[in-house]
Amino acid sequence: MIEVDELTKRYGRTTAVDRLSFRAEPGAVTGFLGPNGAGKSTTMRALLGLDRPDGGRAHVLGGPYTRFRYPLRRVGALLDAGALDPGRSPRAHLHWLARSNRIPRAKADQALEWAGIAGAADRRAGGLSLGMRQRLGVAAALMGDPEVLVLDEPVNGLDPDGVRWMRELLRAQAADGRTVLLSSHLMGEVSQTADRLVVVARGGLVADTSVRALVEGSEGVLVRSPRPGDLARVLAGRGAGVEPGADGALTVTGMDVREVGEAAASAGIPLHGSAPVGISLEEAYMRLTADAGEAAR
Ligand SMILES: Nc1ncnc2c1ncn2[C@@H]1O[C@H](COP(=O)(O)OP(=O)(O)OP(=O)(O)O)[C@@H](O)[C@H]1O
Incomplete structure (x- = not known):
């Protein structure tokens, strides 16, 4: 469960998020949709304790993310697939994350397999394509078998096969009872995966609805x-x-x-x-x- 209540975040004179409230429930994919600059990444950073809110709160599993000792076992996140040490291999990257979260190494190796990047696992991460880095980011997010997934534009850079893989993966995660929050600036992309849509613009909520109700109401x-x-x-x-x-x-x-x-x-x-x-x-x-x-x- 993700609970965002009256969340406000300012950067200087820019109000990136303006008293935003919504929930993302277990067992569903919640699409977090809005144009560039709407405040999606800022909200996700606040959820993951990377940004301090100026007002309100962003809670995950009933409290702040920062309270988890081994966060990857509770919440899997993909915010910026580029945030990798370019000299390290994908395998070394996952092993390091696994160790710091007390996740067995074998889980990291399995994650490389099913994310489709085992063939590149021992190359330098700096040479990976954007799509491969996204796959690596998803492998990192999922290897701890977390209850909640927070993914910022995860299909960026994926080819059509990769987009389908991601869609099916997220649907399966929700079907298993996990909470999935998925951001995008493209409606077409999210509407095929999400059960619910939280639409933001200029930092504020403009709709919190099901895909179906949005079409009918329009x-x-x-x-x-x-x-x-x-x-x-x-x-x-x-x-x-x-x-x-x-x-x-x-x-x-x-x-x-x-x-x-x-x-x-x-x-x-x-x-x-x-x-x-x-x-x-x-x-x-x-x-x-x-x-x-x-x-x-
Ligand atoms: N670190 C920062 N310093 C200053 N302004 C920022 C910072 N991060 C975000 N902003 C501003 O806050 C607003 C919201 O940005 P945010 O990245 O959250 O939007 P977004 O919905 O994720 O957009 P996109 O789809 O382009 O990723 C924008 O006006 C952005 O310029």
Whole structure:
């Protein structure tokens, strides 16, 4: 279980995380989604005791991460796959981590095997590709059989096989009852793996929802009228989101078909047709984060 409560972190005049609260539960993959600079890495660093919050708290398994004597046996993390001694081999790196966390060496060797990097295990880490370093980072995160996984953009640099491997791995970890927090700035990537989505923008929460609810809640109405400009003003005046299309049709969000029809009728504007339309997940995400972008920081 991960619990973030009113977490705030500032860097000088930048508020990287602004009173953010969410939970990630055992048995599920929680996607932690937001555009570049939204505050995802900062939140994860606070969770792992690498950054001190200015307010609130970020707890893992009921308390701060820093209390664990052998943290890799409780929480596996991948924050920065580049954070490796370039002169050390992957095997030496894992053996060193295993020793400091009292994890048997054999576990480290097994992790190299199933992460698909056993062939490169004795090369210099400095010569590894980004994808291989990600695999090594995941091996390090998992070799202690932790209950919680915290992974910052783990598919960066992975090829399509690697992306599928990661997806299946994280699903299996959640199915075993572990808590998995997975960050990304790409909706397409996370929506295929995550059960729930925590969406942040500019340091704050913009949505905490299931993938399914996000799609369902993002339906709009496509409407045609001989007076699209007048109709757009009326609908916007009632709080709807209105986007004109190239062919004079309007896409309306925040109202259903009946509400659009009634608003048009009461303003005396004829309609030539209206129908509900689904919006892609990517589109829903763009809208969520664009709205938050307008809020003053
Ligand atoms: N050490 C730091 N010093 C100063 N500013 C920082 C520092 N770390 C992060 N920031 C700022 O805090 C904000 C949030 O950054 P953060 O890296 O947490 O975002 P992110 O959501 O992880 O982005 P990305 O998807 O690009 O990794 C940004 O404005 C960033 O410039």
